[in-house]
Each structure stands twice: as structure tokens, then as C-alpha cells.
Amino acid sequence: MEQDSRYRVKTLIVEILLILIGLLFLVPFYFLLANSVKTFGEILSDAAALPSSIQWANYKAGWEAIDFPSALRNSLIVTVFSNLLLVLFSSMTAYQMVRHDSVFNRVLFGLFVAAMVIPFQSIMLPLMDVTSRAGFSDSLWGLILCYLGFGAPLSVFLFHGSMKSIPLEIEQAARVDGSGTYGVFFRIVYPMMRPMYVTIIILNTLWIWNDYLLPSLILTSENLQTIPIATFMLFGQYTKQWDLALPALVLGIAPVIIFFLAMQKYIVSGIAAGAVKG
Template identity: 85%
Template sequence: MEQDTRYRIPTLILEIVLIVIGLLFLVPFYFLISNSLKTFGEILSDAAALPSTLQWSNYKSGWEAINFPSAFKNSLIITVVSNLLLVLLSSMTAYQMVRHNTKFNKALLALFVAAMVIPFQSIMLPLTDVTSRIGLSDSLIGLIIAYLGFGAPLSVFLFHGSMKSIPLEIEQAARVDGSGTYGVFFRIVYPMMRPMYVTIIILNTLWIWNDYLLPSLMLTSESLQTIPIATYMLFGQYTKQWDLALPALVLGIAPVIIFFLAMQKYIVSGIAAGAVKG
């Protein structure tokens, strides 16, 4: 019996609805990009209209206003180092918990899960007090350590759930061939966990790169400002420099969008490979 491949009306309607929903998600990007190319007067007069003249000079002014190279460097260092440490330490911690399912490790996992529900606002003041006492305030190292503490619970939880699906027999075969614990982890477990690694890196990148609250509490020097902090400086109590802030926002989110589009194929391929193996 031949499969019916005719293009039906319900399929057409569904595709139209999905296209409309997709366009709705692009509306904020339209307002952001179009207004970033307008003069300050045009933004206030009609924010929805297209710019009469493309003001590319806004990007140069925004670049200089937030000292973009310095802010970009700080954000990049914090995001990359925090991500590398988070995925490495969290995955190794989760692997130890899964393969040694003792009462202590079960209690430790419960503490990680409990830490996920603690509101950040409830520990802001103790955090600033402790970091200042031990000399970690106003430093990139101190901020990275703070991100490790706040990001570890979710990362360990996700790695823990994913590692349960890895067959123990594969690791036992590798140990018979002479591989040690680290060899088994990096040669066997890591390749099989690559989709989860990519997923956690993307989640943490979106969080750390766009985070404003934690850097604003720990960083006070102008030379250590991240992109969100530098951009916020354009919004004063009485004046909002939209013609500078909007180009700065575009410059700030562009690296994250490029990173997400570059990593997306690895997520799709990883999920597809996992489905075939299952």
C-alpha cells in the first residue's frame, strides 16, 4: 500500500500558523535593530517605523560609550572560564555520584537539588560580605568562583540524570583493556555525553553572558565591567541614551547569537545520534 504524500489543507494551515508564531518571536529583534539605526528624535517620535536614514555612526558611538573591547574581554573571560570549570567539575562530580551510589552521595545530590530552589535575593548580602572578607570582591576570579557555586547544582543535576543512561558494561570492558578511572571518563563517558555538555554550555553561556545582578554586586572597578553593566550605565535617572544603548545591546547580544547558531548543529546531531543508538 502506497503512502499518501498529498499536501493536505490542515498541513498548510499548521505551517502558516508556525510561520506566524516564528515571525512574532522576531518582532523584538526588529524593534532593537531598526531603532539602533535611528536618531534619538526618531526613536522617541515613532519607534515602530523604519529609520529614514541609517545612522551607522550610532554603533561607533555606542562602541566608545561602553568601551566595548574592555567589556567584551571581561565578559568573554568570565563566561569561558566559568563554563570550562563548570562542565569539567560538574560532570566528574556527577560521574562519581552515579558510579558510587552511596548514602553520602545520595545526600550530596539532595543538597545540590535543594540549592537550586534557594532564591538568589536571599543570599545577596551574605555573598557580598563573605567575598569582601576573603578578598574576592572586585575581581574576575571571585566572580568566576561565585558562578561555579551558583551554576554547579543545575549542572550536576543534569549530568547525573544523563549519566544513568550510559551502560556500565562499556566502562567495564574499557577497564579490562587497562584503562584507569580518568581514561574511562575521558575516552568513554565524555564522547557519549557530548550532547549534554553542549546543552549545559549553552544554558550557562546565556545565563552568565547576560547576567547583570551578580557582576553588579561583586565588581566595582570600571575596568572590570561586563557588557550588561557597561550598557546599564547609559540609563540614568533622568536621561536614557537610547541612540547609544540600543546599538550597545546589539553589539552585546551578537556574540551569543553567533555562538548559539554555531553550536546548534551539535545539539541536533547529538540528539539524532542518541535516538539511533536508543
């Protein structure tokens, strides 16, 4: 009985500490949500206080200030198509490397791993020159191709490690039944790799949706601005429109929150499937 009571006390203490840590991480969201419905004067006077009156008009003004429908459309196009290309080509590349072990594939995989440690800032200027010469500048599809290039090393690395856990005998049995290479990949390998697909999509979505630096280098037209670029326009050299920027930030993170809520069951099922398979 004493051991059970000690265990319950320790568990209670750990749970309380975890709750406090969770609340600490939620503090920035409080400041964001609370100040998004304040007047500009209230934000400057006391950012930590609750709003004296809720200013829902801030959201309408922020919506119009950044042209939210246009920015949302651009961010969705870039994020969705970048993810589709990344998971498709990266998984097929990793499958080729794992199932056809050769010196060339080992060297190529080493180059992918080495590319992960190259700082983006060191290739900013060459990137702008290459995209301009290739006609990719000021284009959403040019930006998508850039994300494909920069996101491929990590995606290939993760797929490569996960691909090794798939038994080769299953693929050989499918080939005996008459399946070709693409049939084996999409009917056998893809379903077994679903947890890794979900993981990579989540990582890439967080990176691409919130990225400011790469779109700011590639996109110059106002009608092609993604949400981070459109929101940054509210911060000038002499003025910072907090009463517009904070509602715009809330609008910008709302689609990501909806995405995670929609993907939650797939994340849980993917973790469970991976645990059973392991």
C-alpha cells in the first residue's frame, strides 16, 4: 500500500509539473489572442492585461490589410504541391537507393546527407541568380521547385531509414504474383510507409507554411505573396501596426491548427501501426 501511495504521489507531482510546463508554452498564445482584440493604445499600454472591450473589427481590418484570401491561396498552393512532390519523389528515390545497393547510390545518398548541413544563407545569392536565369523567379511554381530541392535531403534521409524496415520477402512475393516495380511500390511499400509519410508531411508543412526567407527571395509581385510575407508588410521602419498584425497572425496560424486537428487520427494510428510493426 505504501508503494502504491508513493507511486501515486510521484505520478501526481509529475503530472502537475507537466501541466505547468504546458501552460508556460501556452503563454505566447495568450498574448497573441488577447492582444489581437485590443485597440492599438491598449496593446502599447499593457500587453499582458485582458482587453477592456473586444475589438472584433481588428480581424476584418487585418483580413483586408494583407488581402488574406489571396495570401491564403498562395500559401496553400505552395504548401500542398511542395508536399506532394517531396513525398512522391523522395520516397521513390529512397526506395531505389535501398533496393538497388550500389556504389553510385551510396555516394548519392551521402551527397543527400551532406546537403542537410549546408546553411541556406550560404547559397542565397547563387540561388537568386540560378532562379532568375532559369525563369523561376517571381513564380509560385519556381518557389515549389526550390522547396523540392531544399526539402529533398531530409525527406530522402527519413524515407531511407524507414524503407530498410520493410521485409524484402513481401516485395518478392508480390513480384512472383506479377506486380511490376511501380505496382510493388504503390501497393506494398506505400501502405507500410504511411506513418513516415505523415511525419514528413507534418515537418514540411510547418517549415513551408511559416517560411519567410525563401519566398521573399523568389516572389516579388504583390499578388503572389504568401501569408508570412503579407504579414511582414505590416511592420515598417517607423510604424508597427500591431492591431492589424496580430489578428493577421491568428488568421495565418488557424489553417495549420485545422490541419493538425484533421491529421490527428492519422498521427495516432500511424504511431500505433509503427509500434505494432516494430
